[in-house]
Amino acid sequence: MSVNLRIPGPTPCPDDVLQAMSRQMINHRGPEFKEMLERITGSLQRLFETKNDVLTLTSAGTGAIESAVVNVLSPADRVLCVSIGVFGDRFADIAKTYGADVQKLSFDQGTAADPEQVAAALRADASFKAVTVTHNETSTGVTNDLGAIAKAIRGVRPDILILVDAISSLGSVPLPIDAWDLDVVFTGSQKGWMVPPGMSMVAVSSRAWSATESAKIPRYYFDYKKAKSYLEKGETPWTPAVSVYFAMDVALKKLEAEGLRAIHERHARLGQFTRDGVKALGLKLLADERVASNTVTAVVVPDGVEGPALNKMMRTEYNTVLAGGQGSLTGKIFRIGHLGLVTQEDLQACLDALKLALPRVGFSPSGVAAHA
Amino acid sequence: MSVNLRIPGPTPCPDDVLQAMSRQMINHRGPEFKEMLERITGSLQRLFETKNDVLTLTSAGTGAIESAVVNVLSPADRVLCVSIGVFGDRFADIAKTYGADVQKLSFDQGTAADPEQVAAALRADASFKAVTVTHNETSTGVTNDLGAIAKAIRGVRPDILILVDAISSLGSVPLPIDAWDLDVVFTGSQKGWMVPPGMSMVAVSSRAWSATESAKIPRYYFDYKKAKSYLEKGETPWTPAVSVYFAMDVALKKLEAEGLRAIHERHARLGQFTRDGVKALGLKLLADERVASNTVTAVVVPDGVEGPALNKMMRTEYNTVLAGGQGSLTGKIFRIGHLGLVTQEDLQACLDALKLALPRVGFSPSGVAAHA
Numbered sequence: 001m002s003v004n005l006r007i008p009g010p011t012p013c014p015d016d017v018l019q020a021m022s023r024q025m026i027n028h029r030g031p032e033f034k035e036m037l038e039r040i041t042g043s044l045q046r047l048f049e050t051k052n053d054v055l056t057l058t059s060a061g062t063g064a065i066e067s068a069v070v071n072v073l074s075p076a077d078r079v080l081c082v083s084i085g086v087f088g089d090r091f092a093d094i095a096k097t098y099g100a101d102v103q104k105l106s107f108d109q110g111t112a113a114d115p116e117q118v119a120a121a122l123r124a125d126a127s128f129k130a131v132t133v134t135h136n137e138t139s140t141g142v143t144n145d146l147g148a149i150a151k152a153i154r155g156v157r158p159d160i161l162i163l164v165d166a167i168s169s170l171g172s173v174p175l176p177i178d179a180w181d182l183d184v185v186f187t188g189s190q191k192g193w194m195v196p197p198g199m200s201m202v203a204v205s206s207r208a209w210s211a212t213e214s215a216k217i218p219r220y221y222f223d224y225k226k227a228k229s230y231l232e233k234g235e236t237p238w239t240p241a242v243s244v245y246f247a248m249d250v251a252l253k254k255l256e257a258e259g260l261r262a263i264h265e266r267h268a269r270l271g272q273f274t275r276d277g278v279k280a281l282g283l284k285l286l287a288d289e290r291v292a293s294n295t296v297t298a299v300v301v302p303d304g305v306e307g308p309a310l311n312k313m314m315r316t317e318y319n320t321v322l323a324g325g326q327g328s329l330t331g332k333i334f335r336i337g338h339l340g341l342v343t344q345e346d347l348q349a350c351l352d353a354l355k356l357a358l359p360r361v362g363f364s365p366s367g368v369a370a371h372a
Numbered sequence: 373m374s375v376n377l378r379i380p381g382p383t384p385c386p387d388d389v390l391q392a393m394s395r396q397m398i399n400h401r402g403p404e405f406k407e408m409l410e411r412i413t414g415s416l417q418r419l420f421e422t423k424n425d426v427l428t429l430t431s432a433g434t435g436a437i438e439s440a441v442v443n444v445l446s447p448a449d450r451v452l453c454v455s456i457g458v459f460g461d462r463f464a465d466i467a468k469t470y471g472a473d474v475q476k477l478s479f480d481q482g483t484a485a486d487p488e489q490v491a492a493a494l495r496a497d498a499s500f501k502a503v504t505v506t507h508n509e510t511s512t513g514v515t516n517d518l519g520a521i522a523k524a525i526r527g528v529r530p531d532i533l534i535l536v537d538a539i540s541s542l543g544s545v546p547l548p549i550d551a552w553d554l555d556v557v558f559t560g561s562q563k564g565w566m567v568p569p570g571m572s573m574v575a576v577s578s579r580a581w582s583a584t585e586s587a588k589i590p591r592y593y594f595d596y597k598k599a600k601s602y603l604e605k606g607e608t609p610w611t612p613a614v615s616v617y618f619a620m621d622v623a624l625k626k627l628e629a630e631g632l633r634a635i636h637e638r639h640a641r642l643g644q645f646t647r648d649g650v651k652a653l654g655l656k657l658l659a660d661e662r663v664a665s666n667t668v669t670a671v672v673v674p675d676g677v678e679g680p681a682l683n684k685m686m687r688t689e690y691n692t693v694l695a696g697g698q699g700s701l702t703g704k705i706f707r708i709g710h711l712g713l714v715t716q717e718d719l720q721a722c723l724d725a726l727k728l729a730l731p732r733v734g735f736s737p738s739g740v741a742a743h744a
Contacts, residue, residue, distance in 0.1 A: 002396070003396075003398075005396075005397060005399065007399050007401075009611065010397035010398075010399075010611065011397065012396060012397055013396065018394040018395070019394055021393040021615050022390040022394035023390070024374070024375075024384060024385065024390065025377060025382040025383065025384055025385060026375075026377070026693075027377065027379050027382075027693045027695075028382060028569075029379075029696075030687070030693060058430070058431060058432050058435075058569070058613075059430060059435070059593065059610075060430050060593075060610035060611045060612070062592070062609075062610040063430075063431070063610065066592050066593045094592050097590050097591070097592045098590050098592075099590065190397070190611060190614075196397060196613065196614055196615040197400075197430070197611045197612065197613055197614055197615075198430060198616065218469050218471065218589075220438050220465070220466050220469045220470075221432075221434055221435045221438045237434070238431075238433070238435070239381065239433060239434075239560070239562055240432070240569065241568065241569050241570030241613055242382055242562075242568055242569055243393050243568040243570070243615065243616075315402070321398075321399045321402060323399075323401075
């Protein structure tokens with residue numbers, strides 16, 4: 001029995017994607033890589049619903065967050081960082097690290113950002129250069145209403161930069177980059193893309209390109225301009241994670257064959273299935289259901305249960321790998337990933353295992369500890 | 373017939389290493405990854421001949437260069453950058469980009485750095501905080517006498533930081549990090565390690581760790597302190613390129629079984645074989661033979677021949693992929709990689725193909741163009 005890997009990335013990969021990972025190396029400055037990179041770039045543009053440049057970087061998602069900050073900002077630039085969890089906080093931390101003058105607008109864990117409060121913050125201070133926002137907050141299982149947030153922002157500041165961490169949303173839930181007029185939007189290969197980690201992908205608008213011209217934070221490895229100039233000759237400036245490109249090439253063909261709408265519907269259906277199943281077990285969702293994520297579900301660890309003990313039992317006795325809580329939610333929630341290659345059967349198996357494991361670690365549906 | 377990939381990285385990978393690349397994903401914050409990361413780290417320490425911390429980063433080699441700069445330096449720090457080619461220049465460019473006060477000490481392409489001139493530069497100015505040096509200059513096929521350079525540096529400045537780009541040397545040619553008292557030394561998975569690109573590996577001395585405490589260049593993705601604190605719990609701070617770790621785990625077992633001395637002897641023997649073969653064809657080496665690299669050989673494109681035309685013919689008609697020249701050497705040299713998984717037969721096949729291809733693109737051993 002194979003492991004039921006139910007973390008929100010790295011996600012399980014299809015067999016043919018894994019097979020592509022084992023291809024022998026090629027010259028990353030030769031014609032075969034060039035053709036592949038052009039194919040990948042075009043496919044990403046279609047799946048991102050954008051005509052903007054799409055760049056690929058060899059890094060984790062956090063490298064992509066850093067890239068957004070260092071390419072379009074200067075030290076002391078005022079930045080409004082909207083945060084609903086660990087990854088919103090990280091975007092703010094990175095902006096601060098590189099010298100931006102950050103104002104954080106935080107919302108309670110499990111809730112989404114209020115577009116009107118974002119607009120109000122921008123009306124209160126006309127000096128903001130950029131807004132950062134996390135589309136899907138992996139740490140709490142909440143999806144912000146990014147379309148409404150973007151509309152609210154543009155209503156106040158038509159030309160402000162909107163930088164979006166879409167690491168665990170893009171390609172899995174609707175995010176029409178051009179329709180929503182977003183400037184820097186990035187994701188990572190190990191999420192809904194069904195590809196091993198190692199590549200991040202960034203869409204850069206013409207407004208963002210203009211900003212790079214005056215942006216003074218130093219940058220080299222993550223320099224978008226270098227990436228674009230090499231992309232124009234079918235290369236990356238630095239040696240890419242070639243195998244991950246092979247895998248992405250295969251995965252994108254599958255995703256395009258399925259079609260973006262079908263992919264979104266699949267994630268919506270499995271998200272709902274997971275939430276319904278979790279509630280049927282007598283468990284509570286961390287997220288307000290109206291904003292609950294269709295890629296990851298955060299579940300409150302019930303009274304009488306130790307979160308780490310539950311995750312350990314699920315792993316060692318039920319072959320099911322869950323994610324724990326992060327930051328201040330450590331031990332207070334567990335998370336079920338349902339993005340990328342996942343079926344209703346995988347999620348049913350996870351729910352069945354939870355039903356068996358929970359009483360063994362002290363859970364009774366009434367909320368009273370079984371062996372207190 | 374499989375392609376004879378004779379570029380200096382990505383290098384061909386053994387079958388079992390490629391097979392490991394196709395393993396299904398695991399939790400990068402679980403016990404299996406922890407055990408693997410600990411095994412990889414210990415093995416790298418042995419092969420690096422160091423007791424220093426060894427960190428792994430998900431990046432190309434250029435990311436590792438950047439990491440060395442941003443972790444131990446502050447803006448305006450005086451840095452002596454020893455350069456014998458493109459990659460020595462890149463180290464200097466990155467240091468400048470992040471605000472260091474760089475003094476470059478360049479040597480002619482094809483020659484090695486003179487340890488005495490390095491020492492003289494340090495004697496002339498006591499304010500240097502660090503020296504950067506490329507061990508093996510991939511762009512010219514020259515290996516610096518790093519042991520002698522380090523000794524010369526320490527003779528003048530026992531406590532200066534020595535930052536070494538060993539991307540295409542470490543693990544292939546002798547580089548005893550502790551015996552030579554080097555502070556930050558890094559390499560990349562796609563070189564002699566016989567693993568696909570995506571991971572860089574950095575050894576950090578206690579002197580370098582002290583420097584990180586006062587180093588003021590901002591850093592986040594490449595922060596060594598974060599990497600170390602996560603390594604202590606068997607993780608990486610950001611999602612790692614898991615598949616490349618699987619592959620590295622397999623490759624390191626093979627390399628340790630072969631033994632470091634045997635690996636070095638193998639590279640020395642194949643380097644000599646390549647140089648002898650190239651000269652026997654009537655071609656000239658770019659490098660002074662006393663300092664020629666045992667991982668890559670740079671060959672002067674003979675009169676009457678167009679470098680790109682030769683490489684194209686080798687690729688399309690002889691199934692052999694060579695590297696071209698970089699920077700100011702574009703079109704003036706071609707390069708043959710002989711690091712990692714390469715046999716004398718592979719190199720003989722490359723030489724045989726060159727013998728056939730060269731006359732077809734205008735070469736006659738006398739140096740007179742055949743169809744001028």
